[in-house]
Amino acid sequence: MSVTNSQARPSEGELIKSVCSGEREAFYELVRPYERMIYATAISVVKNPADAEEVAQEAFLKAFSNIASFRAESKFSTWLVQITYNEARMKLRKARPHLYDSIDDQYQSEEGEYRPRDYADWRPISSELLEQNEIRQALQNAIGALSPTYREVLMLRDLQQLSIKETTIILGVSEATVKTRLHRARLLLRDSLAPGIDGSWVNGKPYRKVRAW
Amino acid sequence: MATIEISCVEVWREISNYVDEEISPEMRERMEAHFKVCAHCTAVLDGTRNIVGLVGDGRVFQMPDGFSKRLHKKIQNLP
Numbered sequence: 001m002s003v004t005n006s007q008a009r010p011s012e013g014e015l016i017k018s019v020c021s022g023e024r025e026a027f028y029e030l031v032r033p034y035e036r037m038i039y040a041t042a043i044s045v046v047k048n049p050a051d052a053e054e055v056a057q058e059a060f061l062k063a064f065s066n067i068a069s070f071r072a073e074s075k076f077s078t079w080l081v082q083i084t085y086n087e088a089r090m091k092l093r094k095a096r097p098h099l100y101d102s103i104d105d106q107y108q109s110e111e112g113e114y115r116p117r118d119y120a121d122w123r124p125i126s127s128e129l130l131e132q133n134e135i136r137q138a139l140q141n142a143i144g145a146l147s148p149t150y151r152e153v154l155m156l157r158d159l160q161q162l163s164i165k166e167t168t169i170i171l172g173v174s175e176a177t178v179k180t181r182l183h184r185a186r187l188l189l190r191d192s193l194a195p196g197i198d199g200s201w202v203n204g205k206p207y208r209k210v211r212a213w
Numbered sequence: 214m215a216t217i218e219i220s221c222v223e224v225w226r227e228i229s230n231y232v233d234e235e236i237s238p239e240m241r242e243r244m245e246a247h248f249k250v251c252a253h254c255t256a257v258l259d260g261t262r263n264i265v266g267l268v269g270d271g272r273v274f275q276m277p278d279g280f281s282k283r284l285h286k287k288i289q290n291l292p
């Protein structure tokens with residue numbers, strides 16, 4: 001029995017070609033797999049859901065109008081994320097120019113040696129916990145509390161699972177900087193979530209604390 | 214040859230790279246020897262891994278209802 005390709009989804013390259021010749025429906029097909037990724041990128045910068053939706057939608061429309069300038073040497077998803085970042089940052093600067101600056105300044109002073117705040121011994125956490133609203137909320141709040149520099153790198157690497165290389169392209173920083181910021185972001189998050197919700201991640205089972213003293 | 218011991222501070226500095234397997238085999242060996250005897254650093258490692266796992270789960274940020282529909286409409290209505 002032979003396998004036919006007739007039912008297969010057109011490739012990204014084929015869709016891009018169709019979009020370039022003016023097919024709007026092909027564009028929708030092309031970007032659908034990235035909706036979540038683009039929304040997450042937007043919310044990592046602007047934080048609130050309404051602004052994130054506006055930024056994400058605007059980024060998609062911009063990508064459509066600029067599709068002719070897309071060069072196949074970068075991945076389409078990387079290009080989309082770059083557009084989204086530009087949109088999101090522009091929105092943030094317009095809305096809160098002073099706040100944006102001060103957050104950036106604040107991060108500068110956070111450099112230095114990391115020391116864990118405690119040694120909470122986390123048992124492996126099952127991802128089913130994320131079905132619980134309060135856990136998702138706690139995680140969102142902790143991510144939201146990171147300064148933008150850390151939040152961006154964390155979202156690109158750990159949420160969107162981009163490679164270090166792709167992250168350097170999007171953020172325009174060196175590999176070493178990506179690694180350092182990611183390191184700091186993860187450990188800050190670990191610190192702020194270590195005690196969990198009411199001291200426990202697993203309902204009714206308090207986690208074991210290992211203290212240095 | 215015996216593995217050269219490293220301090221907790223050195224381990225913390227590399228923990229994120231360790232999770233990403235972005236360290237040399239020598240460093241990996243030294244860190245693994247350290248984790249065997251240091252409950253604190255093991256706790257930091259487990260916590261970091263949990264964070265990476267939780268953030269990597271697509272459910273953290275849920276898309277607003279109707280997002281895709283609204284996008285579809287906007288694309289259709291483009292001039």
